[in-house]
Amino acid sequence: MTRTLDAELKTAMAARLLHMADDELILAHRDSEWTGHAPILEEDIAFANIAQDEMGHGLIWYEIRQSLTGEDPDRLVFFRKPAEFRNVQLVELPKGDWAFSMVRQWMFDTWESVHLEALEHSQFAPVADAARKIRREETYHLRHTRAWVRRLGLGTEESNRRMQAAVNELWPYRAQIAIVANEYERLVEERLMPDLDRLATVWGEGVQSELTNSNLALPESAPLRLTRDQHSRYFPALIEELQQVARLEAEARW
Amino acid sequence: MSRLNESAVWEALEEIRDPEIPVLSIVELGVVRSVELEGDKASVELTPTFSACPAYQVMVSSVEAKLRDLGARQVEIRTILSPPWTTDWLSDEAREKLRRFGLAVPLRHHGELETAIESGAAACPHCGSFNTRQTNSFGCTPCRAIAFCSDCRQPFEQLKPV
Numbered sequence: 479m480t481r482t483l484d485a486e487l488k489t490a491m492a493a494r495l496l497h498m499a500d501d502e503l504i505l506a507h508r509d510s511e512w513t514g515h516a517p518i519l520e521e522d523i524a525f526a527n528i529a530q531d532e533m534g535h536g537l538i539w540y541e542i543r544q545s546l547t548g549e550d551p552d553r554l555v556f557f558r559k560p561a562e563f564r565n566v567q568l569v570e571l572p573k574g575d576w577a578f579s580m581v582r583q584w585m586f587d588t589w590e591s592v593h594l595e596a597l598e599h600s601q602f603a604p605v606a607d608a609a610r611k612i613r614r615e616e617t618y619h620l621r622h623t624r625a626w627v628r629r630l631g632l633g634t635e636e637s638n639r640r641m642q643a644a645v646n647e648l649w650p651y652r653a654q655i656a657i658v659a660n661e662y663e664r665l666v667e668e669r670l671m672p673d674l675d676r677l678a679t680v681w682g683e684g685v686q687s688e689l690t691n692s693n694l695a696l697p698e699s700a701p702l703r704l705t706r707d708q709h710s711r712y713f714p715a716l717i718e719e720l721q722q723v724a725r726l727e728a729e730a731r732w
Numbered sequence: 733m734s735r736l737n738e739s740a741v742w743e744a745l746e747e748i749r750d751p752e753i754p755v756l757s758i759v760e761l762g763v764v765r766s767v768e769l770e771g772d773k774a775s776v777e778l779t780p781t782f783s784a785c786p787a788y789q790v791m792v793s794s795v796e797a798k799l800r801d802l803g804a805r806q807v808e809i810r811t812i813l814s815p816p817w818t819t820d821w822l823s824d825e826a827r828e829k830l831r832r833f834g835l836a837v838p839l840r841h842h843g844e845l846e847t848a849i850e851s852g853a854a855a856c857p858h859c860g861s862f863n864t865r866q867t868n869s870f871g872c873t874p875c876r877a878i879a880f881c882s883d884c885r886q887p888f889e890q891l892k893p894v
Contacts, residue, residue: 520867520868520870520878523868523870523871523872524868524869524870526870527870527871527874528870530784530786530874531782531783531784531874532784533784534782534783534784534785534874535783535784537783537784538783538813603814607812607813607814607816608813610813610814610816611783611813611814611816611817612783614816614845614894615782615783615874615894617845617846617849618849618869618870618892621849621869622869622870
């Protein structure tokens with residue numbers, strides 16, 4: 479179904495699409511840091527593919543946003559200041575050890591599977607269409623990362639310890655993913671976007687049950703209260719690297 | 733005189749290959765979804781196989797160049813995501829071309845993606861055996877996976893069921 483959005487809905491939709499696109503982009507960047515460094519060749523290939531997929535999904539959201547605001551995705555990615563990005567800290571933290579990156583990717587894949595399923599019901603056709611496409615590709619991510627969470631959680635004492643440490647460090651960052659501006663409420667009322675608090679609960683239950691199956695546990699720690707304009711101290715260096723080449727020759731045509 | 737008519741356009745699009753799978757045209761691959769002509773304006777709808785397919789932009793530029801060669805003054809290329817591309821669309825003829833290229837194609841899954849993935853790899857392109865298993869669901873491009881044939885003991889690539 480195609481809906482025309484009034485000015486207020488357009489603004490709210492554009493803001494939300496930026497959250498989604500930035501999450502994918504920054505996670506893709508962190509994942510790509512494993513290229514050439516993953517513990518085994520198959521995982522090098524797998525993680526590079528996952529990074530590439532997430533980048534592609536980010537581009538889809540940036541392009542839908544572009545159809546509303548006219549803003550060029552390349553300008554947004556390569557010429558914004560770190561403070562102007564709206565991704566969550568979960569995706570920007572340094573890649574850590576293999577367990578840390580695997581737990582992060584799996585948590586994000588688990589979130590995406592819940593989120594994308596809901597987005598398929600958006601009354602805004604471009605979002606629903608994109609969600610259907612992306613969800614098929616994400617099937618492969620979740621199967622892959624879930625298998626690794628099991629394997630490493632149930633593996634050796636060391637792999638279990640590293641996985642538990644990663645879970646403990648990452649899970650406090652969970653709340654930021656469902657933080658939205660007040661304008662978002664109208665998108666929910668008009669069934670253009672899903673209620674994120676409800677999805678976050680479903681996500682938490684999914685994460686918990688999978689961890690239990692993998693001999694891992696959720697930490698007791700309370701969620702960090704962060705908004706999407708707050709970044710970690712690691713973020714400026716990430717953006718500097720991401721934008722370095724584009725900024726060398728800002729007018730270059732690729 | 734302009735050569736811009738529908739059959740000429742489809743014929744020209746048949747000449748464009750997927751740079752990563754050069755045995756198939758983009759029409760056989762299912763990337764071209766529609767062609768519409770109005771005077772000297774050509775509108776084409778394309779859909780990517782996988783969202784992050786790096787060859788897709790090459791295909792878009794090739795389509796644009798082809799249409800201009802045929803005399804289109806205005807070219808509009810729209811990317812559509814619905815219905816999402818699926819391996820089910822590949823015809824038997826296209827599957828045979830891919831097999832000869834060494835790339836296995838999964839059986840049609842009719843939307844039952846999880847089941848298709850669970851059931852493992854497609855027939856081995858070398859010996860035809862179904863005694864195969866997927867060894868990595870990620871390969872050298874977003875659309876490919878790596879599999880192994882337990883009968884002829886050869887590794888092979890397959891298109892991921894999607």
